[in-house]
Amino acid sequence: MDCLVCHDTTGTYKKAPPGAGMPAKDVDLKFVAQNVGHSSRASCGSCHFNGGGGDAIKHADLSRQLLTPDRNCDVHMGGYDFSCAECHKTRNHKIAGRSSSVPASEGAVSCRDCHSDTPHYCGSLLDHHLNKHCKTIDCNTCHSPVYAKCKPTKTWWDWSKAGDKKRKPKKDKYGQPDYHWKKGEFKWKESPKPTYAWYDGYMERVLMGQKVDIHAPVINLTDPVGSIKDPSSKITPFKIMKGVQAVDAENDYFLIPHLFPRNKEDKTAYWKNLDWEKAFTDGMQAVNLDYSGTFKWVETWMYWRLEHEVMPANMALSCVQCHESLKEEKTCNRCHQDNRDVDFKAIAQKGTDFSFMMSKGRDVSHLKDTTDYIDFKALGYEGDPIIHGGRFKKLPMGYGDKMPRE
Template structure:
């Protein structure tokens, strides 16, 4: 917290602000005396003023953080919309160290997970469904089921092509969400709303490309961040991610990512890209400021970043249903494939209890293509032979007394 001033987090007037070129100093128009007399606890607004704008704009990189969380509906985020949680109720602090992190940066002040508040067996009923859901909790992250789509409150950027920047004559077009597909300063974009995550095994560690790391330019795509995990690792869970795809520059000789100088320092600035639209000058100046060599030659590469989906948690009745993941439960045989048939239990109702994409579509969400989906998390892509109900789970034990053939 040594590089964040107190008023950024504790202003309650809503008037405290800075200027981009002020090196962190407050805007001269701010009444500092009035702000200092009105300090208070943090809020979704004070946290969101920074975190809603990761990547240079609202909902650009974070798939699940936007100004919509200032006053969300319960179906958007059950914690903030249903119970009016402030960020600090989950991201608790000790000596001003705030637990939690983005998947794109290392842990500095402590990890945070759903089980910090909920137990490892969070489904507290005593029926058949709760029994199986609690067993799932050892293999599946909470948000895999409880955040089946991301950016359902505000579209998020999913593709960013820096190589297309610089065309001041190009007129931006608006997509079906009303979002612009281009800006001459930053390039070409693709936005998505209520998007389906990709699912990967995640054990709490992330592989990251750091500034100066040598890249394998023979790859079609390079992951700047990616989750570390495996179907064979008992500490890994199936977790949801947004992939932020992009095109950005690398040094053609040294094979590492380049740092451009973008924002003009002053009126006399002769190298800033946003003033001169010259990548060569911008890279030369940017790498000098970073203290790194620049060969003078650059090329554009495809990149990916994995961003974990942690917010916009939906109510329990809007979590994924059994049938939306398990294709084997879609027909007449459902839970009675393993359990004895019982007239007291409606197995089909249990298997279909969950997210209604038809209802979400009727409310304007872009999920029509998800209606009727099954194998939602793609078992084969995660290393299974197919639906685990048919082929078995990752650590399935043989029944008692049964011996496998050698």
């Protein structure tokens, strides 16, 4: 990666796809070099908005919409005009931050870097409980209740269907294509609810050449490490990128195809010859791995942690949107001595307004009036922790709904 990638201010600098990182021949390098400046959302986004195959493809919370977002799309960039470097601090040209699909080689970035471990600071009863939640729940679990709300993201990518030039792509309700002869069959989603998992900051990843169980119903290419029993793990939101990819049927590892033609004489690139056998043979030679000559299509999942598109505080999930046991409550006396001066409705029920999001065109009608939003049982709880207790202790006041009332 050269200097101009980050410091170009003209928007004209670009790489040649088969050029091994070299700039395209039609770039005016003198003009670009005479107009360098600080990095920007545009220069960072020229790569990162397109990570994973195109704009908002795998990165569900990164797209060109972040060049000029409104505050409900991303409160940091749209509300406070943050550049990427506000959070991704750079020292000696080492840039902190990374996707959950790659290791943190130059430092990690966390909401807590700016907001601390106790980010709710008004001193109210609600803030007290929210700060206790921060020991168990990642910030974006509440503050990013949906993802890809600025632009639809690809959620399914089936490479096994590629190669049919006669198939005409159809547009889905978001205006996105369901097919491309080069890459196969797709599904898209706008404003979906994340998948929640315990995460301690580490990911298990399938590396190139690593043996996998090719007979498993699903192979996780990335998988968050964590457990309900681990105090360092937090409930964290993810997008799961699902797809179908090829494995070597004898060597039990994933195959690397040669896709983009090197030149006009290229006889092995899939996007020119539509021959998987030739593409796998060439691709595996390039990475010095053996190809047995037989392959198999398998379903794969990748967990992508959601980091951006943080919503304003007043659009975070409310207590009742997660805790079904509080939905019919009128006071705080389930846990606290009754106090008529406390506005329970304002504390517990004022949260993500899906009706407002619907009015802005977001596809969230199915989320309106949702409770048990993060699905406690799927995370290993017996049920709502208010009734059944938390990870490491039972609540001391009684037995939830069986507790006597006045």
